[in-house]
Amino acid sequence: xxxxxxxxxxxxxxxxxxxxxxxxxxxxxxxxxxxxxxxxxxxxxxxxxxxxxxxxxxxxxxxxxxxxxxxxxxxxxxxxxxxxxxxxxxxxxxxxxxxxxxxxxxxxxxxxxxxxxxxxxxxxxxxxxxxxxxxxxxxxxxxxxxxxxxxxxxxxxxxxxxxxxxxxxxxxxxxxxxxxxxxxxxxxxxxxxxxxxxxxxxxxxxxxxxxxxxxxxxxxxxxxxxxxxxxxxxxxxxxxxxxxxxxxxxxxxxxxxxxxxxxxxxxxxxxxxxxxxxxxxxxxxxxxxxxxxxxxxxxxxxxxxxxxxxxxxxxxxxxxxxxxxxxxxxxxxxxxxxxxxxxxxxxxxxxxxxxxxxxxxxxxxxxxxxxxxxxxxxxxxxxxxxxxxxxxxxxxxxxxxxxxxxxxxxxxxxxxxxxxxxxxxxxxxxxxxxxxxxxxxxxxxxxxxxxxxxxxxxxxxxxxxxxxxxxxxxxxxxxxxxxxxxxxxxxxxxxxxxxxxxxxxxxxxxxxxxxxxxxxxxxxxxxxxxxxxxxxxxxxxxxxxxxxxxxxxxxxxxxxxxxxxxxxxxxxxxxxxxxxxxxxxxxxxxxxxxxxxxxxxxxxxxxxxxxxxxxxxxxxxxxxxxxxxxxxxxxxxxxxxxxxxxxxxxxxxxxxxxxxxxxxxxxxxxxxxxxxxxxxxxxxxxxxxxxx
Numbered sequence: 001x002x003x004x005x006x007x008x009x010x011x012x013x014x015x016x017x018x019x020x021x022x023x024x025x026x027x028x029x030x031x032x033x034x035x036x037x038x039x040x041x042x043x044x045x046x047x048x049x050x051x052x053x054x055x056x057x058x059x060x061x062x063x064x065x066x067x068x069x070x071x072x073x074x075x076x077x078x079x080x081x082x083x084x085x086x087x088x089x090x091x092x093x094x095x096x097x098x099x100x101x102x103x104x105x106x107x108x109x110x111x112x113x114x115x116x117x118x119x120x121x122x123x124x125x126x127x128x129x130x131x132x133x134x135x136x137x138x139x140x141x142x143x144x145x146x147x148x149x150x151x152x153x154x155x156x157x158x159x160x161x162x163x164x165x166x167x168x169x170x171x172x173x174x175x176x177x178x179x180x181x182x183x184x185x186x187x188x189x190x191x192x193x194x195x196x197x198x199x200x201x202x203x204x205x206x207x208x209x210x211x212x213x214x215x216x217x218x219x220x221x222x223x224x225x226x227x228x229x230x231x232x233x234x235x236x237x238x239x240x241x242x243x244x245x246x247x248x249x250x251x252x253x254x255x256x257x258x259x260x261x262x263x264x265x266x267x268x269x270x271x272x273x274x275x276x277x278x279x280x281x282x283x284x285x286x287x288x289x290x291x292x293x294x295x296x297x298x299x300x301x302x303x304x305x306x307x308x309x310x311x312x313x314x315x316x317x318x319x320x321x322x323x324x325x326x327x328x329x330x331x332x333x334x335x336x337x338x339x340x341x342x343x344x345x346x347x348x349x350x351x352x353x354x355x356x357x358x359x360x361x362x363x364x365x366x367x368x369x370x371x372x373x374x375x376x377x378x379x380x381x382x383x384x385x386x387x388x389x390x391x392x393x394x395x396x397x398x399x400x401x402x403x404x405x406x407x408x409x410x411x412x413x414x415x416x417x418x419x420x421x422x423x424x425x426x427x428x429x430x431x432x433x434x435x436x437x438x439x440x441x442x443x444x445x446x447x448x449x450x451x452x453x454x455x456x457x458x459x460x461x462x463x464x465x466x467x468x469x470x471x472x473x474x475x476x477x478x479x480x481x482x483x484x485x486x487x488x489x490x491x492x493x494x495x496x497x498x499x500x501x502x503x504x505x506x507x508x509x510x511x512x513x514x515x516x517x518x519x520x521x522x523x524x525x526x527x528x529x530x531x532x533x534x535x536x537x538x539x540x541x542x543x544x545x546x547x548x549x550x551x552x553x554x555x556x557x558x559x560x561x562x563x564x565x566x567x568x569x570x571x572x573x574x575x576x577x578x579x580x581x582x583x584x585x586x587x588x589x590x591x592x593x594x595x596x597x598x599x600x601x602x603x604x605x606x607x608x609x610x611x612x613x614x615x616x617x618x619x620x621x622x623x624x625x626x627x628x629x630x631x632x633x634x635x636x637x638x639x640x641x642x643x644x645x646x647x648x649x650x651x652x653x654x655x656x657x658x659x660x661x662x663x664x665x666x667x668x669x670x671x672x673x674x675x676x677x678x679x680x681x682x683x684x685x686x687x688x689x690x691x692x
Contacts, residue, residue, distance in 0.1 A: 009033070009070040015405060015440060016073050016425070018387040026074055026089035033067040034100055040064070045109035051116035053129050058432035061484050064104070069426055071097050076423055076442060081387050082174065082415040090167065098163035102156040105143025114140065128649040132485035135286075135648070142274065142285060151273050158270045165263050169246075170417065170601035172254045173594075176245040178414050182215040182237065189213055191230040193352050196221070198451060217242050219419075220412050220448035226336040227351070232327070239333035240589065247591035256594040260570065263600055268564040280562035283606035287495045288613065288652060292562035295609050296555065302612060302666070303551045303581055305675050309544030310583040317342060317542070332587055339542055347538040349531055351459050357518040357527045358463050360410065360447070360456040366517030367470050370507055374636025375478060375644075377403065388413075390449065396477050404428065404439030404477045410456070411449035419597075420445040420465050422472035422501075427490055430482035439488055441476045443469045460535060464508045471504025472497075480645040491648020494607050498614035499621065499652070500644060506622045509539065510630055540674035545584060547673060552581040554609035557599050561606035617656060619668035624660060 007029035008017035043049075044059045071093075078090050104110065114136050117125075125133065144155035183204065189197060200213035200221065207214065215225055215238065222242060229235055246256040267279040276282050280292040289295045314330075321327035321338045324345070330338065344350050368379040375398075382395040382405065390411050396403045412418070423442040430436050445465060450456045458466070472489075475497075481487040489497060507513055511532055518527035556577045560570065570593055578586055598604040621639070628635040642659035643652075656664055 007032075009073060010066075012066050012069060015384050016069075018073075018077075018385045020385070021073070021077065021387075023083065023085035023089045026086070027092050030067075030071060030074070030093045030097065033063070033070050034096055036063040037067050037100055037104075041104055041107065041110070045107060045113065049113060051113065051120045053117055053121060053125060053133070054432050056113065056117070057484065062431065065426075065429070065484065067097075067100075072423075072425055076425065077387060079170075079417045080409055080415075080442075080444060082417075087171065094163055094167060095160050098160045099156060102143065102159040105140055106145050106147065106152050106155060107140075108145055111137070111140040111145035126483070128481050128483040128486050131491060131649050132483050135485055135491050138286065142282060144273065147273060155270060155273055158266050158273075162263060162266050162270075165259055165266070166601045169256050169259050169263070170597055172246040172256050172259065173597055173601070174415075174417055176250060176254045176595070177217045177418060179251075180217050180241055180245075182234075182241070183209055183212040184215050184234065185212065188231050188234045189215075189225070189229055191228045192225055193228060195451075196224050196448075199448065202451070217245065218412050219446055223336075226333070227340045229337065232334065235333040235337060236331070240587075243332075243587070243590040243592060245591075245595045247594040249589065249591070256600070257570075257591075260593065260600050261568070264560070264564075264570070267561065267605065271564075278562045278564050280558060280606040283561065286493060287607065287610075288493045289495055289609070292558055292606075295558050295613075296562075298613065299551050299555050299558070299609060302669075303548065303555075305670055306544050306547040306551065306673075307583075309675055310548045311544070313542045313544040314583045320345070332584065332590070335545075335584065343538055343541050347534045347541070349534045349538075351461075354527075354531065354535065355457050355459050357531075358458040358460065359518075360458055362517045362519070362521075363458060363463055363466060364408075366513055367467065369516070370513065370631060371470075371474065373631050373633060375474070375640050376633070376637075377478070402438050404441065406441040406443055406473050406477060409442065409444045410447050412446035413449070416446065417597075418446055420469050422469050422476065424476045424488050424490075427476070427484065427488035428479055428482060429484045429487060436482065439477045439479070441473050443473050445469060460508070464505050467504045467508045468501045471501035474504070475500040475644055478640060478644045479647040481647040481649050483649070486648040488647055493648075493652050494603065495610040495613040496617060496652035496656075498611055499617045499656075502611075502615050502618035503622050503625075506618075506625070507630070509536065513631070543673055543675070547675075548581055548583060550612055552577055553596075554612055555581055556593070557596075557604070557608040558606055560599075616666050616669050617652075617664050619672045620664040621656070621659060622672070623668050 007025040008020040008022075009025060009029040010032065011017055040060050040063045044056055049056070049059075074086075074090060074093075078086055114133055118130075118133050118137065122130065122133075144152050147155055184200070186197075189200070192200075197213060200215060203214040203216075204210065204212045215221060217238075222238060226235055226238060244250060246254050248255050248257055264279075271277070271279045271282045274282060278292070284290060284292065284295070289298070317335065317338050318330045320342045321330050321334060325338060325341060327334055327338065340351065371377050371379060377396055377398050379394050379396050382393050384393045384405070386393055386407060388409065390409070392408045392410075394406050394408065396405065409416075421444050423444065425440040425442055426437065428437065428439040445462070447456065447458060447462055475492075476488040479488045485491055511529070514532060515526050515529075519525065556574055559577060560573055563573070571591075574593055593600075599606075599608055604610065621643075624639070625632065625635055639659060643655045646655050653663070
């Protein structure tokens with residue numbers, strides 16, 4: 001006999017009820033949702049099922065979307081508010097969730113049904129529905145629908161194991177970060193800004209270590225300490241701790257070395273089952289780039305453009321370190337400290353001087369004002385359930401029409417994964433019954449939480465991060481598509497997904513915008529123009545080194561997944577890539593790959609190059625805004641119509657060409673990065689039109 005389940009995870013007709021969520025409800029609620037999905041899959045794959053797009057959606061998409069929402073809520077809370085109870089619940093339910101989605105994707109009857117829809121009913125489909133069906137067919141093939149029963153069973157086993165390993169990798173990084181603490185003295189922290197010292201002292205006092213300062217590997221602490229601490233031995237200690245997280249140099253149970261090796265082996269086995277040479281080839285099927293060779297050639301071309309500037313940047317750092325700081329041999333743990341000293345010396349300002357002008361509330365007001373001017377939307381705070389007291393919720397409207405909601409989780413805390421991201425919790429969707437579901441998104445950052453009674457202040461780099469994630473949010477929330485699978489960011493090629501976010505960063509460098517968002521509500525004074533001019537002059541400071549670093553990571557990721565024989569010796573490949581790309585000497589103990597969550601616990605495997613690929617698109621698109629006056633409603637509407645509103649309903653190459661009237665070229669990126677433009681004709685340097 002079954003019993004009714006009262007769980008917040010089963011509610012689908014309103015925003016998530018976070019305050020009602022309990023970890024002990026996860027197993028029963030997710031099991032119930034899975035049971036409904038299994039029954040729906042069995043029903044829709046009967047031979048009598050008509051090849052009707054809407055009917056399939058009614059039978060299968062409704063329960064599957066409910067499962068996706070419920071499980072998405074669980075995994076979101078696992079990332080931002082982890083606890084032993086929640087972690088245990090995830091471990092208990094994830095295999096079954098992974099198994100269902102694997103079975104659904106590899107189901108031959110469903111695959112054949114979608115083929116019938118594309119054939120028999122293709123003429124009656126809208127363009128968005130046709131694209132959704134095409135994507136479903138592609139995903140079915142990549143999920144093993146064309147394999148024989150034995151191969152399909154093994155494929156599903158691999159999928160389940162990879163889901164577990166991905167979670168383990170992420171947990172190890174989180175635990176290795178959360179459990180590390182260095183109890184510093186005031187002398188060791190000489191040079192560290194006073195407001196940070198106060199927070200570190202309070203953190204130590206809370207753990208009974210009065211008189212000490214608790215230094216952690218969380219970025220709001222680690223970053224500023226590495227930039228400002230004059231004690232070189234402290235910087236070395238922290239660098240070593242940060243660069244060896246989740247490796248053989250720490251707790252055995254947190255070592256990600258065996259985890260990532262198994263992940264690589266299983267990805268390669270999965271690719272072979274599908275008939276591909278490598279996981280990289282599988283990954284690129286759904287991207288703009290068509291082959292690993294094309295990506296590697298793109299990265300090497302960009303690397304050649306950045307090499308001279310990177311070598312110059314390093315030489316300047318080394319000379320300044322020796323002459324002014326007495327550091328004869330520059331080490332990896334000196335780079336951030338020396339860079340900050342050189343930047344202060346050259347441009348006569350410090351990050352701390354800038355930070356006092358950027359209050360989080362003012363920055364948000366500025367962001368919302370840009371959205372209103374460009375896209376005619378209003379964004380207002382709303383009082384709804386959140387998962388933490390510091391989380392804020394906002395409502396997005398155009399006139400009286402609700403477009404969606406988003407939640408902003410701004411501050412770092414224990415149990416929260418590091419970094420910044422946008423999570424599309426629920427896309428805009430016209431359900432088969434005719435009702436319209438509005439979109440919901442989560443925007444997550446890890447800024448330093450202010451002390452009691454203090455306003456949260458951001459570094460300008462953090463302002464840029466907030467603009468970036470807001471750009472992702474706009475892409476998700478302003479989609480006008482109503483077909484599940486192509487609304488929001490669904491169906492958008494992964495190497496184009498960063499276009500709206502990277503384009504949005506540029507607004508954080510415009511004087512009229514920064515002048516407005518830095519004005520004090522008390523004095524009316526904002527960021528001084530001469531300080532802004534210095535910031536702009538320093539925008540591309542050490543840009544050669546930072547660009548080569550991104551190329552290094554992207555090259556490592558692509559070669560790691562394109563050259564499967566290399567998978568057994570990850571460190572050797574990393575060393576090989578660094579020798580080719582990097583100008584900075586990295587210590588032999590560095591194990592960055594052991595915490596490279598983007599490619600081992602995120603969606604960027606054989607896709608990390610996407611940041612640079614999309615930066616080409618974003619830089620080119622941004623020039624349209626510059627040409628028309630930056631915050632120009634006409635340009636904003638054109639961009640909305642061509643790119644944001646279209647979601648994944650057509651290839652990004654078509655959307656970009658509709659916006660710019662041509663294919664993108666790399667020239668705008670080189671100009672924006674302050675690098676010499678290539679001497680090759682622009683016509684020879686486009687990102688290829690990858691219509692398949």
